[in-house]
Amino acid sequence: MKIKIEHADITTLHTDAIVNAANSSLLGGGGVDGAIHRAAGNKLLEECRLLNGCETGKAKITKAYLLACKHIIHTVGPIWNGGNKNEAQLLTNCYKNSILLAEKHKLRSIAFPNISTGIYGYPKKQAAIIAVNTVKQQLLNCKYLEEVNFCIFDNENLELYKKLLK
Ligand code: AR6
Numbered sequence: 001m002k003i004k005i006e007h008a009d010i011t012t013l014h015t016d017a018i019v020n021a022a023n024s025s026l027l028g029g030g031g032v033d034g035a036i037h038r039a040a041g042n043k044l045l046e047e048c049r050l051l052n053g054c055e056t057g058k059a060k061i062t063k064a065y066l067l068a069c070k071h072i073i074h075t076v077g078p079i080w081n082g083g084n085k086n087e088a089q090l091l092t093n094c095y096k097n098s099i100l101l102a103e104k105h106k107l108r109s110i111a112f113p114n115i116s117t118g119i120y121g122y123p124k125k126q127a128a129i130i131a132v133n134t135v136k137q138q139l140l141n142c143k144y145l146e147e148v149n150f151c152i153f154d155n156e157n158l159e160l161y162k163k164l165l166k
Contacts (some may be wrong), residue, residue, distance in 0.1 A: 001139050002147045003132075006111065007162050010151040012041035016107035017071040018064070019098050021115045024053050024076050028102070031118045032153070036072060040065040040121055044072070057093030057100045071107065073098045077116030080123065088130060095134040103142055103153065111149035114157045127158040 010018050010032060011015075020036050021123040024030050024071045026086045026106050037044055038159035054060050059075040075098050104109045112131065116122035135148050150165075152158045 001140070001145075003135065003139075003164050003165060004147065004149045005158070005165060006149045006151045007158055008151055009035065009092075009153070011035050011067060012069045013111045013151060014116060015109040015147070016069065017061070017073050017102055017105075017110045018067070018069045019059075019110065019112045019115070020072050020074045021049045021077055021118070021120075022054065022074040024056060026051050026074055027074075028052050029137075030146055032113045036067070040067050040072065048074070048136050056120075057090040057097065059094065059097040059130075061101055061105060071105065073101055073110070075115065077122065078122050080116065080121040083126075087122065088126070091122065091127060091130050092134050095131055096135065096138055099135065099138040099142065099145065099148075103149055104142055106144045108144055109147040109149070110145060111151045113151055113153070117157065124156055125160055128157065132161070133162045 047062045056076045062072050075094040076088040080100045117127045
C-alpha cells in the first residue's frame with residue numbers, strides 16, 4: 001500500500017481512477033471539475049446526464065474518455081458552513097465512498113484532489129487531516145487498491161500534506 005503526494009494537474013495523471021470534486025448536479029462547474037470536463041471532452045457530460053446527480057458525501061463512477069486515467073469517480077464535497085452542519089462527516093464520506101467504489105471496480109490506483117478546499121471553502125488544514133486519516137483507515141480493508149495519490153495543486157495544501165504524511 002502506497003500513499004503518495006503528486007504536485008500536479010489531476011487531468012494529467014495515469015492512475016486507474018481520478019476523483020472529481022463535483023457538485024450535486026454532476027453536470028460540471030469550475031475548479032477541478034471544470035478542468036476534468038474540459039480535458040475529458042463532451043462525452044463525459046453525456047454520461048453524467050444519465051446519473052441523476054449525486055448526494056453530498058456519495059460517489060459515482062464514469063469512464064474517463066480523453067483522459068489518460070481509466071475512470072473518473074465523481075464525489076460531492078460539503079460546502080463549508082462554519083463546521084456545525086455535519087461537514088466533517090460528509091467530507092469523510094467522500095473519501096470513504098470513493099475508495100469503496102474503486103474497490104468494487106477492482107481498481108489498483110486512485111488520485112484525489114483536495115475535495116471542498118477550493119470554491120466550497122473548507123478550511124484546508126482540517127480537510128487535509130480528514131483526507132489522510134480516512135484514506136489510511138480505508139486502505140486497511142482494501143483488497144485491490146494499492147496506491148492512493150493526493151494530487152495537490154496549491155502550495156498551502158502541499159505543505160500541509162507533506163507534514164501530515166512525513
Ligand atoms: N488538478 C488538481 N487539483 C485542482 C485542479 C486541477 N486541475 N484545479 C483545482 N484544483 P475546487 P471544491 C484544486 O474549487 O472546493 C466546482 O465548481 C484546488 O486548488 O475545484 O470541492 C464544482 O462543480 C482545490 O485545492 O472544488 C463544485 O460546484 C481543490 O482542487 C465546486 O467547485 C478543490 O477545489 C466544488 O468545490
